Amino acid sequence: MVSQTYNKRSRALVRRETTAAYLFLLPSLFFFVVFVIYPMIMCIYTSFFDSTMGKDSVDVFIGFANYVELFQDEIFLRALKNTFVIVIVSVPTVCAFSLWVASVIYDLKGAACSAFRCIFYLPVVTGSVAVVVVWKWMYNNYYGIFNYVGKGLGILDENINWLGDSRFALWCIILILFTTSVGQPIVLYVSALGNVDHSLVEAAQVDGATRLQLFWKIKWPQIMPTTLYILVITTINSFQCFALIQLLTSGGPQHSTDTVMYYIYYTAFKLYRYGYGNAMGVILAIVIAAMSALQFKLAKSNN
Numbered sequence: 001m002v003s004q005t006y007n008k009r010s011r012a013l014v015r016r017e018t019t020a021a022y023l024f025l026l027p028s029l030f031f032f033v034v035f036v037i038y039p040m041i042m043c044i045y046t047s048f049f050d051s052t053m054g055k056d057s058v059d060v061f062i063g064f065a066n067y068v069e070l071f072q073d074e075i076f077l078r079a080l081k082n083t084f085v086i087v088i089v090s091v092p093t094v095c096a097f098s099l100w101v102a103s104v105i106y107d108l109k110g111a112a113c114s115a116f117r118c119i120f121y122l123p124v125v126t127g128s129v130a131v132v133v134v135w136k137w138m139y140n141n142y143y144g145i146f147n148y149v150g151k152g153l154g155i156l157d158e159n160i161n162w163l164g165d166s167r168f169a170l171w172c173i174i175l176i177l178f179t180t181s182v183g184q185p186i187v188l189y190v191s192a193l194g195n196v197d198h199s200l201v202e203a204a205q206v207d208g209a210t211r212l213q214l215f216w217k218i219k220w221p222q223i224m225p226t227t228l229y230i231l232v233i234t235t236i237n238s239f240q241c242f243a244l245i246q247l248l249t250s251g252g253p254q255h256s257t258d259t260v261m262y263y264i265y266y267t268a269f270k271l272y273r274y275g276y277g278n279a280m281g282v283i284l285a286i287v288i289a290a291m292s293a294l295q296f297k298l299a300k301s302n303n
Helices: 002-046 064-069 074-104 110-124 128-139 145-152 169-180 183-194 200-205 210-223 223-240 243-248 261-269 274-302
Strands: none
Touching: 002 274, 064 261, 064 274, 074 110, 074 169, 074 183, 074 223, 074 261, 110 169, 110 183, 128 145, 128 169, 128 243, 169 183, 169 223, 169 274, 183 223, 200 210, 223 274, 243 261, 261 274
16 A cells, blocks of 8 residues: 555656656747747748749749759759868868867866867857958958968969969868867867776876877777767768858859858849758758768767
């Protein structure tokens, strides 16, 4: 009898705690459903329509026509190629550079380590507009610092229009993206290195392990979860590169810096082809999900 009464009270307590938990979650859950789930569903739904979202326009169901047109659109294919170039170049370099810098500054004293973390993290918290203004001055083809230094060192014979030349514009964007992306991974790697089991490190040192063996056999497996997180977040951010393109080149010159995100914006909000733009968004989401799943699989296989 006592046991039954105790079980009833326990179940009642669980119900009350569960109800209270959902009530606390309700505001966040409401915003998540309204501003994330519902737009996602509408994005997929609208991608099957010739939708202009105009006041007097009527959405016409066209099935997969938007998706068929996508892979016949030379501008979209170039934007997709540029996006993959950005991801393939920036993600490995950001992760490798961040890990190297974190390994170096982790061995410094507390104040020096904090100072370097602050310096590298500063571009992350600086507004995109302020960052773009500085880099636009540096890339200026008349009085920019790159042309000034290049000509002063004898590397350049004449000024280069860095952002106006299709040979250099995309690489200039990648350089800016790199500098604004390394701050957070460096901070995360410094924290991850601080959580490495030092007893294992000391035991390996006693056994005569080299610095490379210490890193590869002891430290690397323990910071793998952090590496996986950095890989996924950096990949998503690289795929979603938009602000730099809009503020610096607007996709030019000759669509050489178009990315999928910028082309979605251009198609939906300048050409008013919302259905076509949403089809691009669906393709981009599938690509990001596939890349993230591949990274998770590779990380698990390495473990």
